[in-house]
Amino acid sequence: MGTQVGTQTIKFDNMPKIVSHAAIVGPKEGEGPLASYFDQILEDVLWGEDSWEKAESKILKEAVLMSIKKASLNLSDIRYIFSGDLLSQLIGTSFALRPLGVPFFGVYGACSTMGESLILAAMTVEAGFADYCLATTSSHFCGAEKQFRFPLEYGSQRPPTSTWTVTGSGAVIVSKIGTGPKITYAIPGKIVDLGAMDPMDMGAVMAPAAADTIVSFFKDTGKQPSDLDLIATGDLGKYGSKLLIELVKKEGYDLTSNYIDCGMEIFDSESQNTLAGGSGCGCSAVTLAGYILEKMEDKEINKLLFVPTGAMLSTVSSNEGESIPGIAHGVVLEN
Amino acid sequence: MKSSGSEKKKEYDKMVQNTSPKPKLLINCVKAFVVGGAICVLGQIIINVLKYWDFNKDDAAMITSMFLIFLGSLFTGLDLYDSLGEFAGAGSIIPITGFANSIVASAIEFKKEGYVLGVGAKMFTIAGPVIVYGTISSVVVGIIYFFFGG
Numbered sequence: 001m002g003t004q005v006g007t008q009t010i011k012f013d014n015m016p017k018i019v020s021h022a023a024i025v026g027p028k029e030g031e032g033p034l035a036s037y038f039d040q041i042l043e044d045v046l047w048g049e050d051s052w053e054k055a056e057s058k059i060l061k062e063a064v065l066m067s068i069k070k071a072s073l074n075l076s077d078i079r080y081i082f083s084g085d086l087l088s089q090l091i092g093t094s095f096a097l098r099p100l101g102v103p104f105f106g107v108y109g110a111c112s113t114m115g116e117s118l119i120l121a122a123m124t125v126e127a128g129f130a131d132y133c134l135a136t137t138s139s140h141f142c143g144a145e146k147q148f149r150f151p152l153e154y155g156s157q158r159p160p161t162s163t164w165t166v167t168g169s170g171a172v173i174v175s176k177i178g179t180g181p182k183i184t185y186a187i188p189g190k191i192v193d194l195g196a197m198d199p200m201d202m203g204a205v206m207a208p209a210a211a212d213t214i215v216s217f218f219k220d221t222g223k224q225p226s227d228l229d230l231i232a233t234g235d236l237g238k239y240g241s242k243l244l245i246e247l248v249k250k251e252g253y254d255l256t257s258n259y260i261d262c263g264m265e266i267f268d269s270e271s272q273n274t275l276a277g278g279s280g281c282g283c284s285a286v287t288l289a290g291y292i293l294e295k296m297e298d299k300e301i302n303k304l305l306f307v308p309t310g311a312m313l314s315t316v317s318s319n320e321g322e323s324i325p326g327i328a329h330g331v332v333l334e335n
Numbered sequence: 336m337k338s339s340g341s342e343k344k345k346e347y348d349k350m351v352q353n354t355s356p357k358p359k360l361l362i363n364c365v366k367a368f369v370v371g372g373a374i375c376v377l378g379q380i381i382i383n384v385l386k387y388w389d390f391n392k393d394d395a396a397m398i399t400s401m402f403l404i405f406l407g408s409l410f411t412g413l414d415l416y417d418s419l420g421e422f423a424g425a426g427s428i429i430p431i432t433g434f435a436n437s438i439v440a441s442a443i444e445f446k447k448e449g450y451v452l453g454v455g456a457k458m459f460t461i462a463g464p465v466i467v468y469g470t471i472s473s474v475v476v477g478i479i480y481f482f483f484g485g
Contacts, residue, residue, distance in 0.1 A: 051447040151444030153411050154461065155420015155427050155436050157363070160356045195344035196351065204351040239355045246350060 002126050006220025008187060015182040016125040018333065019132075019175040020071030023290035024063045025282070026141065026167030032267045032278075037290035038168075039066055045142055045167055052143035053087055056169075057096035060085070060138040063169035064100070067134065067289075071173050075100060078173070079130030082117035084108045085138050085281055086165075087147060092138055102134075110310030111206075111235050112189065113137040114170065114285040115329030118306075119186040121174040122331070131176045138169035139280030148199070148315060161201035163237050163279035166266060170282065170289030181296045181304075187217045187330030191312065195323045199313060202324075203240020203276055206309035209326035210236060211247035213307055217330050218253055225253055229301045232292060233328070234284035234308035235263035237276030262287035262308075284308035302335040367426030370419065374430040378403055400431055407432030411439040437461035 003011045023038045030041030042059070049055040060083070068075060081100075084107040085092035097104050109116035114137045121133035142152055144165040150156055174183065192209040199205075210233050218224065225231060236244055241261045248255050262284045263277035288306060295301045313324040378399050385395035407430075410416040416436045419427045427433050441460055445453040459466065 146444055150461065151440040153414065153417050153436070153440035153443055155411075155416045155418075155423075155433065155440075157358075157421055157424035159358045194347040196347075201351070201355050204355055208347065242354050243350060246354075 001128070002123070005185070006216070008190070008216050009220035010119075010123070010186040010188070011221075012122060012126050012183055012185065014126050014176065015184055016122045016174045016176060017178055017180040017182050018172050018293065019178040019180045020067045020073070020173040021171065021289040021293045022063050022066035022070055023170045023286040024059050024066065024168055025286050025290075026059075028141070028164075028272065029166055029168055029266060029278075029286065032272060034266055034287065034291045037294050038286065039070075039290070042167075045140070052140050052146060053091055054095070056085065056087065056092040056138050056140035056143050056167075059140070059167070060093060060096035060136060060169040060171075061100070063138070063171040063289075064096070064134060064136055067136075067171040067173050071175075071178075073132065073173070075102060077132050078102050078134050079132055080105060080121070080124060081134045081136065082107055082120045082124075083134075083136045084113040084117065086110065086144050092140070092143070096138070109308070109327060109329060110312055111139070111202075111279055111281050111283065112308040112310030112327050112329050113281045114288060115189070115234070115306065115308035115331055118172065118174070118183070118331050119188055119329055122183040122186060125174050125176050128176075133174045134171060135174060136169060136171035137281040137285045139165050139167065139282035141165045141167045141280070144280055158275055159200045161198070161203065161237070161239055161276050163202055163235060163263060163276045164267060164272075164274035165280035166278045166282040166286060168282040168286040170285030170287075172289055172293070181293065181333040181335055183331060184334045185217065185221065185330070185332035187213050187220070187332075189213045189328045189330065191325045191327055193323055193325040196326075197323050199311075199318050199324065201239070202235070202279060202311045203237040204243060205240075205311045205313075205324045206234075206326035206328065207236055207240045207243035207247060210234075210240075210244050210307050210309045210328040211251070213328040213330045214244075214248055214255075214305070215251045215253065217305065217332075225255055225258060228303045228305050228332075229258060230292075230303075231255060231259045231305045232284075232287070232307065233259075233261045233263075234310070235277065235279035236261045236309055237263045237279065238269065239276055240309075265291065296333065296335055299335060304333045306331045306333060363424050366422060367424050369426065370423035371426035371430060374403070374427065374432055378430075403431050404435040407435030408439045411436045412443070416440075434462060434465065437465075
């Protein structure tokens, strides 16, 4: 059963496997460069519901059911679901899972939630408490705008560092047996705050957290970036990625050759007007559950460090003049 | 890292300043000037037409405001004002049409939470501060005018 490595890394000995993955996205994501990797692309953001929140719940629920179906499992095979979202009190998730009757742990890691739920699912399976766990998360552009910014129809201008919340949900099933990419390491993230204040520049908020997690992994394990095929952060965007590369370089590691950011992959920021890139829990979740895991199945990527990033702010903390803490959880997947 | 917490923060802030681009101030000002100016020209045209139709100055001003508020609301409902705002920034926020936009956008957004606690309570979340500080400013100006206005 797993071992502790260095100061914060977990090494899995039984190596839980990701046996299934599903990603459902909104129409804008469906027009982006990764469109062909998603299981389902919605025609409209409401998907027949009458509110953004209900639509998000439906997207998450359907992604969960789809991942179960793709693995030819039954709902009853899933022992626990680990999930969270951006809406207050996790209503996106808990209302989605309401009809399913599966034991549920609600987790909040802002946009890093996919990493957190994946780590907890892997630890639970590794420890023998479950044969199958499901890790998932979701976000919805309109719901996030309503909660964190302005009403959708309000005519405001976005600065170039702002990002576009992804509408979508990614779900993966972590299993003790079966075939699929193995989870070999997990690096639970620390809260890192270097004093960034601007909620319109989340990349700058989260880059230090991502750097901390990535550097901790290399220090804990003695590995180098070149030991991996790909390092993928969640939603640092165009400018946050640059900051990350610089921060990691200061610690003596070079990310320039095999690093991507999910937020920069999911949209074509020029033609889709997403400025610094995509963001939200769904961003890293659908990029993992769609694009990356597909690439791993095709053996184009064999060793991945997946580092979803989150900004732990609320509208209250920003109004009260607090700086914004960031967090990033790392998971290593290997074929 | 050997540097202390606050030094590290300062250093990082400098890094962010060098990396994150600032909004393009000049081009944004020009856009705001053109669009904001165009909205004001529209208002002036309406006033002139009303005066031509023999409305007095006060009535013409009031009807113009109503007309512009209507247009701002209509274009919000038609899903167009947000695109204008993204282009023009303050140019479409500052005029009275922007005020209408902020109220109607909130009303649309929060309608799903009901007419009392949704629309009623949250319609003024953006416009509220404008009303509060607008009213306070008008009182201050009124007092100054009362004593020194002659």
